[in-house]
Amino acid sequence: xxxxxxxxxxxxxxTHQLIVDVILKNLNYPELFNMxxxxxxxxxxxxxxxxxxxxxxxxxxxxxKLAVCGTSNDLTVAGARPEFMxxxxxxxxxxxxxxxxxxxxxxxxxxxxxxxxxxCGDTKVVDNMSLKSIIINTAGIGKIIKKLNDYNAIEVGDKxxxxxxxxxxxxxxxxxxxxxxxxxxxxxDCCHLYNLFKCLDYNCLNFARDATRGGxxxxxxxxxxxxxxxxxxxxxxxxVKNEVKYLCEMLGFDPLTVANEGVSVIIVKxxxxxxxxxxxxxxxxxxxxxxxxxxxERQVVMLKTIYGGLRNVEMPSGxxxxxxx
Amino acid sequence: MKYIDxxxxxxIVNDILTSINKLVIKGRSYKIMEVCGTHTMAIAKYxxxxxxxxxxxxxxxxxxxxxxISQGEIDAIFSLLEKEDVIxxxxxxxxxxxxxxxxxxxxxxxxxxDIRIILSPIDMLKEIENTNKELIFVSIGxxxxxxxxxxxxxxxxKRKIKNFSVFPYNKIMPGIIDVILRxxxxxxxxxxxxxxxxxxxxxxxxxxxxxxxxxxxxxxxxIIDILLAIRAIVLQVNNGTFRVENLYKRVVSDNxxxxxxxxxxxxxxxxxxxxxxxxSVERSGLALKDDFQQYNVLNKFDxxxxxxxxxxxxxxxxxxxxxxxxxxxxxxxxxCKPESPIxxxxxxxxxxxxxYYKYMVKSEHY
Ligand code: SF4
Numbered sequence: 001x002x003x004x005x006x007x008x009x010x011x012x013x014x015t016h017q018l019i020v021d022v023i024l025k026n027l028n029y030p031e032l033f034n035m036x037x038x039x040x041x042x043x044x045x046x047x048x049x050x051x052x053x054x055x056x057x058x059x060x061x062x063x064x065k066l067a068v069c070g071t072s073n074d075l076t077v078a079g080a081r082p083e084f085m086x087x088x089x090x091x092x093x094x095x096x097x098x099x100x101x102x103x104x105x106x107x108x109x110x111x112x113x114x115x116x117x118x119x120c121g122d123t124k125v126v127d128n129m130s131l132k133s134i135i136i137n138t139a140g141i142g143k144i145i146k147k148l149n150d151y152n153a154i155e156v157g158d159k160x161x162x163x164x165x166x167x168x169x170x171x172x173x174x175x176x177x178x179x180x181x182x183x184x185x186x187x188x189d190c191c192h193l194y195n196l197f198k199c200l201d202y203n204c205l206n207f208a209r210d211a212t213r214g215g216x217x218x219x220x221x222x223x224x225x226x227x228x229x230x231x232x233x234x235x236x237x238x239x240v241k242n243e244v245k246y247l248c249e250m251l252g253f254d255p256l257t258v259a260n261e262g263v264s265v266i267i268v269k270x271x272x273x274x275x276x277x278x279x280x281x282x283x284x285x286x287x288x289x290x291x292x293x294x295x296x297e298r299q300v301v302m303l304k305t306i307y308g309g310l311r312n313v314e315m316p317s318g319x320x321x322x323x324x325x
Numbered sequence: 326m327k328y329i330d331x332x333x334x335x336x337i338v339n340d341i342l343t344s345i346n347k348l349v350i351k352g353r354s355y356k357i358m359e360v361c362g363t364h365t366m367a368i369a370k371y372x373x374x375x376x377x378x379x380x381x382x383x384x385x386x387x388x389x390x391x392x393x394i395s396q397g398e399i400d401a402i403f404s405l406l407e408k409e410d411v412i413x414x415x416x417x418x419x420x421x422x423x424x425x426x427x428x429x430x431x432x433x434x435x436x437x438x439d440i441r442i443i444l445s446p447i448d449m450l451k452e453i454e455n456t457n458k459e460l461i462f463v464s465i466g467x468x469x470x471x472x473x474x475x476x477x478x479x480x481x482x483k484r485k486i487k488n489f490s491v492f493p494y495n496k497i498m499p500g501i502i503d504v505i506l507r508x509x510x511x512x513x514x515x516x517x518x519x520x521x522x523x524x525x526x527x528x529x530x531x532x533x534x535x536x537x538x539x540x541x542x543x544x545x546x547x548i549i550d551i552l553l554a555i556r557a558i559v560l561q562v563n564n565g566t567f568r569v570e571n572l573y574k575r576v577v578s579d580n581x582x583x584x585x586x587x588x589x590x591x592x593x594x595x596x597x598x599x600x601x602x603x604x605s606v607e608r609s610g611l612a613l614k615d616d617f618q619q620y621n622v623l624n625k626f627d628x629x630x631x632x633x634x635x636x637x638x639x640x641x642x643x644x645x646x647x648x649x650x651x652x653x654x655x656x657x658x659x660x661c662k663p664e665s666p667i668x669x670x671x672x673x674x675x676x677x678x679x680x681y682y683k684y685m686v687k688s689e690h691y
Contacts, residue, residue: 003432003435003436004435005429005431005432005434005435006431006434006435007421007431007664013663013664014664017664179444179448180444181444181445236335252366252674254370304372305370305371305372306333306335307335307338307339307342307371307372307373307376307548308372308375308376309371309372309373309374309375309376310372310375311369311370311372311683311684312682312683312684314663314682314683
């Protein structure tokens, strides 16, 4: 008997395998096979997401803001303007009303930031044996500006822009759990990518995704598999904040595999890359943007180290497990 | 943390590489073993095999604590979880290691077994006050982790805790180094010796290596540390004079850390132990001393360690001895991948197969 373990939900290879083996096998709708951030229905993009995070409040963010940003970001990188969303709550009995209100207020603030309206929802309360903390599910809908999840638009030689320094969200959560016995905190990078995208010229963008679970490594491997091309990244250009870099180092994590919540991978024509980068850097949340590498023919994701050696950037295989010694 | 940037300075790296390139003698090959799993990972991470001269051949040794635990030892953990309602504490790397039954701690956790990942054994002390359940610690690791494990056990003893026990799976280096050196096919020219182990034991642990006319250089884990060690080994080999060199003086004193050794001595005694793919090796493990035998989970729950050293078809044993490279295992990157590992060398992030799978881009192997 095969059962579902935590690696199946971590955004890596096992998640992907589960989706293919169980979900796509039975739900073989053409639109679902795209496995992009959102589905395209007529002139609209449609997406859904669920949020579970412990703790539910952490530096610069909480599960409410995360839910709104996560949903609006999925629409944004699909090339749409986020407009409406739903909000479903599953709450364990005994949960503090005060905390719920904090979360809902944060949903409001975050929705207002990009003019998204919450227009339907649902509330369930379940016994606290089956659930320890709140779960939020959302769906979102938005008008398409330009379809940015079309794998055919990716061409060898195109350049990759990453819109911010990486790995901050994952490390923020890990630190906020307080299990590491390190002092200090890291702020999550959670933000609305729409505030960045709206200043860009969509004609110059070929493709976009946000690099959430599994980080840059997971998202590039997914795109590579779909577009049948590869990526070459340059280590020396990748921006990671020092505190994030050092914490990753200590725990044995590769920042490329750590989750982000406000970081997009944008693929652009080679001759447009400097212009786009200049614009991105001027926008909200884009000041740490950088050119990370380029699209190559061979279907593999690689990194050129600062010393000129090459290494594979594998699809992360599962959980981030701190290692011994 | 300033070390991270200083010890990764690309222009210094370049200078050392140039110097290594000048030193290596054409037509001669240099086979260098890194004993420690953290070195294996670092070598892969920096793409070192790509940038070193072709006649320097880096092979990985038996230094990944998860990889060297025998299959029987893993199975014993699972058989306990099958029959008793306990809380198991483990280091993260062990979570994915498959048992003979193809289960892993992750799948046991999914089935509801209470398994907690800890960063330090001391984390268990907090839990002990909250429960009457048996708390079990999987005590693995080399000389580096053993002192902390010993401190935990002493503390439990002092507090007269009864619902606590350990899987005593700690390994130590001397015996296994002997095995490697005694091997008649031993064709290793020099060893990059594990810096963190040496920090505890001191550098004389590696004297037997130089007695066999092989180079032994204690090194840290940054790229510059590793390159300097390789350069030192090349020099020793070229000159034919062998000695233990300590290039990790910022952490390792030649005499090691006597306090850490005292903790180990208080709790453990040296014993033979079973190594994956190798079998029983004298003076290579730590057993609980009599006073602490009450914490031996094997006695407490009547567990037997079956003598299964390897998983079928897996070549981890030979890989751990530097005799084979992962590319020579027919399962590598086909049936055996990080998400569906067959042997522990693929499970642990420090395992040689995982490092090769993760970081090797040489196209001929794909
Ligand atoms: S590739 Fe897998 S099966 Fe082969 S030696 Fe490595 S761990 Fe064992």
